[in-house]
Amino acid sequence: HTQGARLQDRLQTMAGFxxxxxxxxxxxxxxxxDAAGRDCFINWCQALGGLPRRDSMGNLFxxxxxxxxxxxxxLLGSHLDTQPTGGRYDGVxxxxxxxxxxxxxxxxxxxxxxxxxxAVWTNEEGARFAPAMMGSGVFAxxxxxxxxxxxxxxxxxxxxxxxxxxxxLGSEPCQPFAFHAALELHIxxxxxxxxxxxxxxxxxxxxxxxxxxxIIQGQSVHAGPxxxxxxxxxxxxxxxxxxxxxxxxxxxxxxARLTVGSITTSTHATNTVPPQVRFxxxxxxxxxxxxxxxxxxxxxxxxLSLGALQIRIRPLWRSPAVAFDAGCQAAIAQAxxxxxxxxxxxxxxAGHDSVYLARxxxxxxxxxxxxxxxxxxxxxxxxxxxxxxxxDVLLHTLLTLDx
Amino acid sequence: HTQGARLQDRLQTMAGFxxxxxxxxxxxxxxxxDAAGRDCFINWCQALGGLPRRDSMGNLFxxxxxxxxxxxxxLLGSHLDTQPTGGRYDGVxxxxxxxxxxxxxxxxxxxxxxxxxxAVWTNEEGARFAPAMMGSGVFAxxxxxxxxxxxxxxxxxxxxxxxxxxxxLGSEPCQPFAFHAALELHIxxxxxxxxxxxxxxxxxxxxxxxxxxxIIQGQSVHAGPxxxxxxxxxxxxxxxxxxxxxxxxxxxxxxARLTVGSITTSTHATNTVPPQVRFxxxxxxxxxxxxxxxxxxxxxxxxLSLGALQIRIRPLWRSPAVAFDAGCQAAIAQAxxxxxxxxxxxxxxAGHDSVYLARxxxxxxxxxxxxxxxxxxxxxxxxxxxxxxxxDVLLHTLLTLDx
Ligand SMILES: NC(=O)NCCC(=O)O
Ligand SMILES: NC(=O)NCCC(=O)O
Numbered sequence: 001h002t003q004g005a006r007l008q009d010r011l012q013t014m015a016g017f018x019x020x021x022x023x024x025x026x027x028x029x030x031x032x033x034d035a036a037g038r039d040c041f042i043n044w045c046q047a048l049g050g051l052p053r054r055d056s057m058g059n060l061f062x063x064x065x066x067x068x069x070x071x072x073x074x075l076l077g078s079h080l081d082t083q084p085t086g087g088r089y090d091g092v093x094x095x096x097x098x099x100x101x102x103x104x105x106x107x108x109x110x111x112x113x114x115x116x117x118x119a120v121w122t123n124e125e126g127a128r129f130a131p132a133m134m135g136s137g138v139f140a141x142x143x144x145x146x147x148x149x150x151x152x153x154x155x156x157x158x159x160x161x162x163x164x165x166x167x168x169l170g171s172e173p174c175q176p177f178a179f180h181a182a183l184e185l186h187i188x189x190x191x192x193x194x195x196x197x198x199x200x201x202x203x204x205x206x207x208x209x210x211x212x213x214x215i216i217q218g219q220s221v222h223a224g225p226x227x228x229x230x231x232x233x234x235x236x237x238x239x240x241x242x243x244x245x246x247x248x249x250x251x252x253x254x255x256a257r258l259t260v261g262s263i264t265t266s267t268h269a270t271n272t273v274p275p276q277v278r279f280x281x282x283x284x285x286x287x288x289x290x291x292x293x294x295x296x297x298x299x300x301x302x303x304l305s306l307g308a309l310q311i312r313i314r315p316l317w318r319s320p321a322v323a324f325d326a327g328c329q330a331a332i333a334q335a336x337x338x339x340x341x342x343x344x345x346x347x348x349x350a351g352h353d354s355v356y357l358a359r360x361x362x363x364x365x366x367x368x369x370x371x372x373x374x375x376x377x378x379x380x381x382x383x384x385x386x387x388x389x390x391x392d393v394l395l396h397t398l399l400t401l402d403x
Numbered sequence: 404h405t406q407g408a409r410l411q412d413r414l415q416t417m418a419g420f421x422x423x424x425x426x427x428x429x430x431x432x433x434x435x436x437d438a439a440g441r442d443c444f445i446n447w448c449q450a451l452g453g454l455p456r457r458d459s460m461g462n463l464f465x466x467x468x469x470x471x472x473x474x475x476x477x478l479l480g481s482h483l484d485t486q487p488t489g490g491r492y493d494g495v496x497x498x499x500x501x502x503x504x505x506x507x508x509x510x511x512x513x514x515x516x517x518x519x520x521x522a523v524w525t526n527e528e529g530a531r532f533a534p535a536m537m538g539s540g541v542f543a544x545x546x547x548x549x550x551x552x553x554x555x556x557x558x559x560x561x562x563x564x565x566x567x568x569x570x571x572l573g574s575e576p577c578q579p580f581a582f583h584a585a586l587e588l589h590i591x592x593x594x595x596x597x598x599x600x601x602x603x604x605x606x607x608x609x610x611x612x613x614x615x616x617x618i619i620q621g622q623s624v625h626a627g628p629x630x631x632x633x634x635x636x637x638x639x640x641x642x643x644x645x646x647x648x649x650x651x652x653x654x655x656x657x658x659a660r661l662t663v664g665s666i667t668t669s670t671h672a673t674n675t676v677p678p679q680v681r682f683x684x685x686x687x688x689x690x691x692x693x694x695x696x697x698x699x700x701x702x703x704x705x706x707l708s709l710g711a712l713q714i715r716i717r718p719l720w721r722s723p724a725v726a727f728d729a730g731c732q733a734a735i736a737q738a739x740x741x742x743x744x745x746x747x748x749x750x751x752x753a754g755h756d757s758v759y760l761a762r763x764x765x766x767x768x769x770x771x772x773x774x775x776x777x778x779x780x781x782x783x784x785x786x787x788x789x790x791x792x793x794x795d796v797l798l799h800t801l802l803t804l805d806x
Pocket of ligand 2: 222223224527528753754
């Protein structure tokens, strides 16, 4: 068994980096807060004999060498970056529970055969820099590092600049290495397990997701003398477009998701119809074919040229639906049975670094419930009991895969 | 007659300060560009013997002393600041045409009896700092200077800081002085004169206007695992609210105006329902009673508390409908007749510094047409002929009022 109290202490300490007023964290990727949180994590790892190194995407790997280092390693981990108004568990739990698993094994004097690489992936959230799962995506060869280096945050700081400024730019190239299995433990971030009253979810895969930027171009005119009928108002176009998009996604059924995470007018004068409105779309569905049909409809709807009114849509990111390794799923289910913990299989609604690791080797994910299914919110919460149960399942799955 | 070519030259030169790619200007109040444009203007005035001074709101007055300086002065002027994507004429024309009138009088060897104070008011546009007509508003005692000093722009720079940084903070207190009459020449910024084929408008007054900030508070949740039905999404609330607001204003008839100049989500993560959306409202009507009824309806509609969803509205500024001095209107109409220029009376849809000057003394405004009624847009345009005709009307009105 893992030590739940020690895990709680570390979660608490980590929540102090970028702490917000309402209990959550703003520890966006490659900020000073993120760097400080990682330093703290590295200290914990080094105290247990872990050897840290960073790659050119800022991904952090801490090696705990096994008794048979010639065997392929097992990857454990997740991410430490958060949303702008994020919670204490998303990502963080997966990293610190993995550390707790290794700590408990040392306490018990159990040496693993295989080396464990404890990974902290850079910018999983995709909040500061798009897209999400960036560090693991470059690791898996899905993204071009040179291209991503030029992506900028809202302040115009490039990823490359942020890597340097935060001291996270490592000397090793970001490139894949072979692994025996990769495991990620995470809060569900949705309501399924809580509603079913189950402590553990065995994740079968991750739904597909598309990100877009939409720009509506109108004509800036004066708010006072310009009759309403003579305007080409991008805000009025927005208010006509959005109900159509949400309506179509509602028709696609309960599993479909549409989110507008960001809207900004290009100017902010109270007395001027703005020339332009920009917004983002996040579209998801667990079935790849349904997602693609929805995406085609949305892309069509957001492409329009009608006099001075222009609507343009630009894909920012696509992550197809993913299925996780059957062997990993079986090992997780077996760990649950050993521990007497009820579980069910479910699809993840959120993307995770495991999505990209699954392209490289056998990958599995374990979910625990979170209160009200709430995530990407300061109120995000998981009970100490569930947190420990998840860590125990990770421990036993690791032991099975080490054999 | 004034010299149209010289006026064109100066308009052209001024458009070089904060010039944008599509022919317009971004010379927002108290920026380096605004300061540079004002310096250029001061040089022109000093070459004609004008004596400049600044007050504590950055309002610039250039004195051209008359032959009977014991008489009350005449105020001429407008503003040199622009919208973020503004044109070359809004405000600028009124200032430079007044200078051209004084220049023409000097060329003709005509000395006015009365002193002229050529005024350049600070932050008329209200684009960088709300509200609009700020410098003239403090001058007229409508706003508290100490309170406005704390207003910030989008970058968090306070008005007071901007006044200092741009070198526009004058040593004189901003306080009213008595004047014989105040005249402002301006492009119409709407379609009335162009449609009527008339070169001159005698402005009878200015419609009433209310500015608001509206905040919709929802709940931030994850874009992926959170079912649509479980969301409290401020963007979906926005898309339901806006059509109601525009619909009600449309019902109020052609004269009513509603503008949403700025929308921003409080966070910009693609994969998170934002906790909050903020937008501005600019509501106008020429009849004060209709405006107030509309405003009450809008304020009610934008006040809601429904579970996690909260809508709050905050008034930013109110400027009641204004009627200009009958004597000034008559002097302008008489000048048109002298020059053989057809004209009509009309209400201004835009606010102007004259709105506040009208509280202190006899005030009049002259309009000329602008192409497609377009303003607060880089394409803003008025013909050289109309520009000169307006300046001629200003000259003859000034001569009448000087008697
Ligand atoms: N776990 C998590 O919140 N990841 C962000 C990627 C996504 O948008 O699903
Ligand atoms: N003239 C002008 O554009 N003034 C801005 C004030 C207003 O919003 O009407």
